[in-house]
Amino acid sequence: MDVQEENCKIGELSTPDQRVHFMALNIQNELGEVRQFTKLERHNDTCLNGGFFVIQSLHYKCLCDSGFSGIRCEKDIDECSTQTHDCNQHATCTNTVGSYQCSCNANYKGDGKRCRPNFCSTNVGLCQHNGTCLDTSTAYNCSCKVWYSESHCEKDIDECSTQTHDCNQHATCTNTVGSYQCSCNANYTGDGKRCRPNFCSTNVGLCKNNGTCLDTSTAYNCSCNIWYSGNHCEQDIDECSTQTHDCNQHATCTNTVGSYQCSCNANYTGDGKRCRPNFCSTNVGLCQHNGTCLDTSTAYNCSCKVWYSGGHCEKALEHVIMTTERNWANARKYCKSIGGDLATWGMRNATIRTWIVDNMIRTRPPAYYWIGLDDLDQEGVWKYIDGVPVTKDNTDFYPGEPNDVGYADCGHLNHVQDYAMDDHRCSYLQLAICERRLNQSR
Incomplete structure (x- = not known):
């Protein structure tokens, strides 16, 4: 029996350019079926779909290409249903004869094995009210304008109730679709975001006794004549008891009708509004043992000779x-x-x-x-x-x-x-x- 030609041997895998010749040889397959081969080429009807023909101990079998199975490689493998594909989680697997195809799902783009989100490009207007659509690693986000919220910027924010407006503290906030309005309250004037007091113009005679009304940053003040005090200039002013004088901290305030007087205390000199220490001049011998007295900005210090110490150089060392x-x-x-x-x-x-x-x-x-x-x-x-x-x-x-x-x-x-x-x-x-x-x- 001649079973060898061009170095192709029984039991070995023949390559595409080699053929195996047999002379009236009966060979049995894995199912026990017996066939008589007189001449066999590996791409004839024995192994289908590109399978390789192999003979071992007078038995033959087919080695199938990827994507096929069966005795003669006649069965197509469905990689999609068997989950043996490598399609992306955001792709659809489609089985083909001997293989499969991957295609990215809607709102994703790529080659099917790599799919990245593409919601924003394929869904115009996905984010409402001029919100900005941003594809993420897995889906998308909407970056909303300041007046809107929720996942698609569909909800109008009530800036008034959420206190996210910039109306002045003396203004009233009114919500509108996509925004809000500010209007100054009574006795204030401005655009609602800047409201300044307007008490004096709208309230004639607010300050008594010829006092001058002055709008302030938050309300108003009455600038009274020198003989009066009180919120509306209704009382005679006692600058000393109300601490509205400008006497120095080292001076004594004496109230007068419509005014006050300042006089520097003992050991200080000046006009009462400016008082500087004068301890050393008025207290001879304040520093003992020939210590030197030095007036400071608030009191005095003693500079002691070498063998003395203490606040008045009273301690001998x-x-x-x-x-x-x-x-x-x-x-x-x-x-x-x-x-x-x-x-x-x-x-x-x-x-x-x-x-x-x-x-x-x-x-x-x-x-x-x-x-x-x-x-x-x-x-x-x-x-x-x-x-x-x-x-x-x-x-x-x-x-x-x-x-x-x-x-x-x-x-x-x-x-x-x-x-x-x-x-x-x-x-x-x-x-x-x-x-x-x-x-x-x-």
């Missing part, structure tokens, strides 16, 4: 801060120049030292402060400059100090060590604590 950085020797010279010296007994007293640190030093930016403590006379022998030797009870050296690093022979309060005592090189520029004795028993 025993410790002050030198605010200019100097080396240890120059810091001591400064303290002596103001009648004191670098701090000694205040440093030996733990209570006083703590008060100085908490109330005079911690209130300032972190810094180092010279005190009256050194070992300049004899290296390693520390004493206060008033001659008192250092002991563990009168000196709060930081643990491990003094260590004489870098010729450190002068004492200071070290902010890095929480203002404990420390030794430092005397040439460094630092602030200082100056001290004097008010109580010689210290």
Whole structure:
């Protein structure tokens, strides 16, 4: 049996340009039907609709193209009813022989597999009252004019009841189709959106006693002659009790018939309408201990000498801060120049030292402060400059100090060590604590 030609073998798929030849061969299909083939071409009546003919173990079958099924590929597959198509959700699937077609539904456009909304172009007037139609990703929206609402701009908005109008507060709003009208109320004039008071023209004699009627932004006022007051100039005016005078806040108002008088209070000078402080001139010795009195815009301040403080320089101080950085020797010279010296007994007293640190030093930016403590006379022998030797009870050296690093022979309060005592090189520029004795028993 010759079953081979042009490299086409039994059981293999023949290509369009190859043919299979048989010599009086009986072959059975999948249904058990037996056919005799003497010569077979793959596009003859065996496999329909472009199906491929295959022989396996003296049986034949058809391999169908996409869109067909059946023993001989004789059945068309309906992709639409079997939902095996890829048409867009907004498209209609139409079955064809061996395939299908997709076409976008009404109000959508595209190739059927991609459909985008097209409501606005295909539905003229979809949005009423000149609303603007906007296609969205799935349908459409209507952008309505300011006077209309609802999905198709079909509803007239009552701007009056919804308070979306711009009528003046002194006007009446009347709704119209697609808009509204504004009209000014009685005693007001204008176009309804701008209404200004018109009380004076329409109400002759509104202000009594020759008072002048003045329309304001919201109603009216009566400008009265100097002898009268009240809403309609019906009362004599007391500018002092009604606080309608212009006396200075530091002056006293005295009412007169039809007017008032202003006079500056004690410690102030001026015409009563303008009063400036005059505490310093009228109060000799207001600032104690030779403090300088300075009048301010509202009262006065005392500028105190270096050893005094308080509102009137009444408080004498025993410790002050030198605010200019100097080396240890120059810091001591400064303290002596103001009648004191670098701090000694205040440093030996733990209570006083703590008060100085908490109330005079911690209130300032972190810094180092010279005190009256050194070992300049004899290296390693520390004493206060008033001659008192250092002991563990009168000196709060930081643990491990003094260590004489870098010729450190002068004492200071070290902010890095929480203002404990420390030794430092005397040439460094630092602030200082100056001290004097008010109580010689210290």
